Amino acid sequence: MPASALKGMLDTLPDETPRWRLVEARVREVCALFGYSEIRTPVLEQTELFIRTVGESSDVVRKEMYTFQDRGGRSVTMRPEGTAPAARAYVQHRMYLKPQPVKVFYIAPMFRYERPQGGRLRQHTQFGIEAFGSSHPAVDAEVVSVGLSLFGRLGLGGLSVQLNSIGCPRCRPAYREALRDYYRGVVGELCGDCRERFEKNPLRLLDCKRDECRKYRERAPRTVDYLCAECADHFEAVKEYLGDAGFTFEVNPLLVRGLDYYTRTVFEIVSATLGAQNSVCSGGRYDGLVEQIGGPPTPGVGFGLGLERLLLSLENQGVALPGPAGLDVFVATVGEEAFKSGLRTLHALRKAGLTSDTDYMGRSLKAQLKHADRLGARFVLLLGEDELARLSCTIRRMDTGAQWQVPLDEVPSWLLRHENGIER
RNA sequence: GUGAGUGUAGCUCAACUGGUUAGAGCGUGGGACUGUGGCUCCUAAGGCUACGGGUUCAACUCCCGUCACUCACCCCA
Numbered sequence: 329m330p331a332s333a334l335k336g337m338l339d340t341l342p343d344e345t346p347r348w349r350l351v352e353a354r355v356r357e358v359c360a361l362f363g364y365s366e367i368r369t370p371v372l373e374q375t376e377l378f379i380r381t382v383g384e385s386s387d388v389v390r391k392e393m394y395t396f397q398d399r400g401g402r403s404v405t406m407r408p409e410g411t412a413p414a415a416r417a418y419v420q421h422r423m424y425l426k427p428q429p430v431k432v433f434y435i436a437p438m439f440r441y442e443r444p445q446g447g448r449l450r451q452h453t454q455f456g457i458e459a460f461g462s463s464h465p466a467v468d469a470e471v472v473s474v475g476l477s478l479f480g481r482l483g484l485g486g487l488s489v490q491l492n493s494i495g496c497p498r499c500r501p502a503y504r505e506a507l508r509d510y511y512r513g514v515v516g517e518l519c520g521d522c523r524e525r526f527e528k529n530p531l532r533l534l535d536c537k538r539d540e541c542r543k544y545r546e547r548a549p550r551t552v553d554y555l556c557a558e559c560a561d562h563f564e565a566v567k568e569y570l571g572d573a574g575f576t577f578e579v580n581p582l583l584v585r586g587l588d589y590y591t592r593t594v595f596e597i598v599s600a601t602l603g604a605q606n607s608v609c610s611g612g613r614y615d616g617l618v619e620q621i622g623g624p625p626t627p628g629v630g631f632g633l634g635l636e637r638l639l640l641s642l643e644n645q646g647v648a649l650p651g652p653a654g655l656d657v658f659v660a661t662v663g664e665e666a667f668k669s670g671l672r673t674l675h676a677l678r679k680a681g682l683t684s685d686t687d688y689m690g691r692s693l694k695a696q697l698k699h700a701d702r703l704g705a706r707f708v709l710l711l712g713e714d715e716l717a718r719l720s721c722t723i724r725r726m727d728t729g730a731q732w733q734v735p736l737d738e739v740p741s742w743l744l745r746h747e748n749g750i751e752r
Numbered sequence: 753g754u755g756a757g758u759g760u761a762g763c764u765c766a767a768c769u770g771g772u773u774a775g776a777g778c779g780u781g782g783g784a785c786u787g788u789g790g791c792u793c794c795u796a797a798g799g800c801u802a803c804g805g806g807u808u809c810a811a812c813u814c815c816c817g818u819c820a821c822u823c824a825c826c827c828c829a
Contacts, residue, residue, distance in 0.1 A: 335820085387827050391753075409829090438829075443753075445823070454829060521826070535827095586828065607829065634829025662787060693787050701789040712787060726789070 336442070336450030338636075347642075347649040351482065351635060352435060355455050358478045359433045362470065364457050367432040369413040371439075375403040381412040381617060383588025385528050392440040406439040409587070410456040411614065411630055412621075418460050419623035428461030435635070447605035447637045456611075458630035460618065465562050468593045468613060469569035471629045475597055475609040476575055483647050484638070486600035487608075489577035491570075493563035494531065494584055495555050496591045497616065503554035504530050510548055518544075531584040550581040559592055566593055589614040593629065599637070601644040608641060609633040654704025657743065659686040660696035662712040670711045673721070673739055680740035701726065707743060 333339055340348060359366070375395050382388050394406040407413050414432060417423075423430045438454045457474055459467050472489065479487060495503060507530045511518070515526050518533075522541045525532045534545050555563060570577055577595075585594045594612035602608070611631025618626035642649060657677055661670040670686055677684040685703065687696045693710075700708045710722040721739060724731045734742045 332820085392827080440828075442827070443825095444821090445825095448828070452829060456829090604824065605828070610829070632829055637829055660788085689781095692782085694785075694789080695782080697787095697789040699789085705789095708789080710788075714787085722788090724788070729789090731788090 334450070336444035336448075338449060338451075343652060346651055346653065347639060348635070350650050351638060351642075354478060354481050355433070355435060358474060358481065359457065361477070362431070362474050364431045364433040364459075364474070367414060367417060367434055368436070369407075369410075369417050369434070371406055371437065372398075372404045373407055373413055373416065375405040377412050377416055377621070378405055378408060381415070381587075381589050381620060382409065386586055386588055388440065388586065392442055394439045394441055407436075408438060408440045410434055410436060410438065410454055410632055411458060411587075411589070411611075411617070414456070414458045414630075415460070415614075415617050415621055415623075415628065418458075418626075419618060419621045424461065424618070424624055424626055429467065430460045431457070432460075433457040438632075445605060446603040447634070447640055449636060452637075453635040454632045455635055456630060456632040458628060460628045461626055463562075463613075463615060463627035465565035465593075466569045468562075468566045468629050469573060471611065471631055472570060472577075472595055472597075473573055473575060475631055475633055478633070479597070479608075479638075482638070482642060483645075484599070484642055485645065486641075488598050488600070489570075489575065490580040490583050490596045490598060491567070491577045492551060492580050492583040492594050493555060493559060493566075493592050494551050494590060494594055494612075495559045499554055499556035499559055503549065503551055506549040506554060507531065507533065511544065514544060532586070534582045534584055545582060551584070552579070552581055562592055585610070585612055589617045589620070591615045595631070599641045601641050602637060605637065607634075608637045652704070653683070654706060655685055655700075656682040656705070657684040657707045657709055658696070658700035658703060658705035659684060659709045659711065660693060660700060661686070661710075662693050663716075666711040666713065666716055669716060669736070670709070673709065673711070673736060676737075676740050677743075680744060682740060682743060709739065 356366075375393070378393065379389055384390075388408050393408050395403060398404050414434065418430060433456065435453065435455050437451050439451050441450060442448060444450060455478075457471060459471060472491075476487075476489070494500065508526065511526055511530065511533055515523055518526065518541050519536065522533055522536050525536070531551075533541070534548060536542060536545075552560075552563065567577075567579070583594055583596060590612045592613040592615065595610065596607050597609040598606050599608045600606070609631055611629070613627070613629045615627040617628060618624070659670045659674050659677075661667045674684055674686050685705075687699065691699060693712075697708060705726055708724045708726060710724060715721045715733075718733075719737075720733050720735045722731050723734050723739070723742070732742075
């Protein structure tokens with residue numbers, strides 16, 4: 329039996345879960361503030377859903393999906409991203425009949441079979457939001473600002489917002505052709521990948537990182553110059569709304585996204601404190617997605633935000649993150665009778681809502697105190713023969729060392745009295 | 753999937769150009785302090801040096817293979 333998790337899949341240990349809970353709490357606060365409600369969808373979906381929406385030519389579908397036959401012989405896939413499942417739920421439950429827009433968020437594991445690297449895992453946790461039903465450019469701006477607000481609340485800096493518009497099915501073909509025309513003469517000098525992109529998905533020619541391909545993109549035609557009137561107006565409005573909200577961003581004409589369903593707005597929030605995998609949040613508009621799944625024509629915008637990357641970036645920036653919460657009370661006892669009495673007191677403490685624990689290792693009193701200190705106990709309750717005889721106990725305050733004798737049955741109420749130091 | 757680097761105690765790292773019982777700090781258990789934590793000191797446990805093979809009188813050290821991890825590419829959160 330191999331006692332190790334699968335490649336690219338991490339355990340989150342007790343020392344680390346508090347920081348996760350902090351981030352999740354902030355996510356929920358921000359979502360509540362912006363009017364997004366939580367949705368939970370299954371980990372598995374029909375493979376078809378992702379092939380049709382994310383796109384047959386995308387890398388995600390071609391080589392990164394965890395796909396297998398279930399026992400009924402159906403091809404199923406562990407979700408590689410969250411937008412398609414949310415859109416599927418929107419259609420399945422006819423949420424287009426509800427007041428629009430429908431705004432949802434999720435915190436859920438995503439799976440992609442890739443080679444792990446700093447900030448890249450096979451299972452990662454994504455916080456995502458989706459706003460279905462409105463094509464208003466102010467919604468695009470809102471979506472971006474949800475991400476930025478979260479980062480702001482967490483104290484994450486060193487970010488840059490990259491924004492672009494890749495047009496719609498009406499104007500994109502003209503752009504695609506212009507791009508092909510531009511690259512046609514130099515195809516032979518491009519890398520192998522780019523030669524394939526030239527055929528299949530010319531937009532992607534723009535984000536190749538190889539020098540031999542990179543030098544051409546400076547003078548390549550830009551998406552924004554080929555937008556139809558509606559798309560151009562939309563893009564202008566998005567920028568205006570974002571600017572009015574006080575956010576700074578950069579228009580990056582080279583930004584195109586890897587998933588096929590995007591239309592118009594695409595954006596990416598990049599952190600300067602991550603390695604090569606520096607995109608912490610990215611998304612865009614997907615006006616054709618719902619219809620493609622079988623719903624009525626419905627616009628939508630959203631983003632995905634990698635929580636592992638967010639945590640990494642926070643750590644790299646030295647943002648203070650919480651560790652395990654300390655105990656209110658540790659019950660230390662000497663002798664068998666005192667141990668039994670201690671257990672009864674422990675129950676009373678817990679019943680009163682005080683976080684408390686005792687020693688189950690038969691440690692010496694001294695070692696129990698030491699252990700209590702490590703657990704971060706604010707008070708230690710001492711119970712030995714002397715105390716038992718008097719039906720009382722010694723309460724020690726760990727930060728000051730002050731001690732009191734308190735009758736056993738009054739311990740919880742004594743501790744809860746505000747002046748004695750436990751603040752709820 | 754491609755390329756490179758690294759695998760020594762729970763963690764972070766030592767061990768000269770191959771040389772005999774593989775060390776230290778932190779952490780963990782116990783003690784100095786017979787019923788009182790943090791500081792200090794003492795002490796113990798903990799290693800098939802990732803795994804398998806080869807070279808050699810001798811391998812943590814050199815060679816080959818496997819696996820794992822890391823970084824970069826592809827791509828993405």
